[in-house]
Amino acid sequence: EVQLVESGGGLIQPGGSLRLSCAASGFTVSSNYMSWVRQAPGKGLEWVSVIYSGGSTYYADSVKGRFTISRDNSKNTLYLQMNSLRAEDTAVYYCARAGSLGGFDLWGRGTLVTVSS
């Protein structure tokens, strides 16, 4: 079955670090453009980061310099390392695959990150 499963969310204090994982099955992460998208409670969708099949990475201004996207080809897993976390980073974080025809055609169920003291 083709699916994405996120993990690693939780409660973290401001200034702390957290690493999210997104395990893929049914397709190869390294052959696709993979993104992280987040949604703050009661708010809309916000694109966070992307890693292209060639390895290039890009970030939204709101997380640039604090978050790092990466992948482990041997584990077919996508990661998001989040440092210097702030209250405004509180959100459900989804990993998503960018489809070859456009749009994000596959989404995980999301993992909740809560930044609070």
Next chain:
Amino acid sequence: QSVLTQPPSVSGAPGQRVTISCTGSSSNIGAGYDVHWYQQLPGTAPKLLIYGNSNRPSGVPDRFSGSKSGTSASLAITGLQAEDEADYYCQSYDSSLSGLYVFGTGTKVTVL
């Protein structure tokens, strides 16, 4: 902050037609980049509804249709059904320095 603007809410009776607008600028929709639409049912992940401005993935009913013109795009739902009550988001690519992928502000569709 979103750079694609949508109405906060639209509503319609069962069987009616509703449309959702998505207004961008010359750095995203107006630059020729495709628009995609997502449906998010309460408590679930978004689902791709329309890709490449007007194409439906397999399994999406033909009640849903998309179009694009200039710096805007629209999603139409004809024959509105109770299960269409959800949040809808447009999404495109942006060539400005602020980000690559941009989402709309989101629209809540209510079936009366």
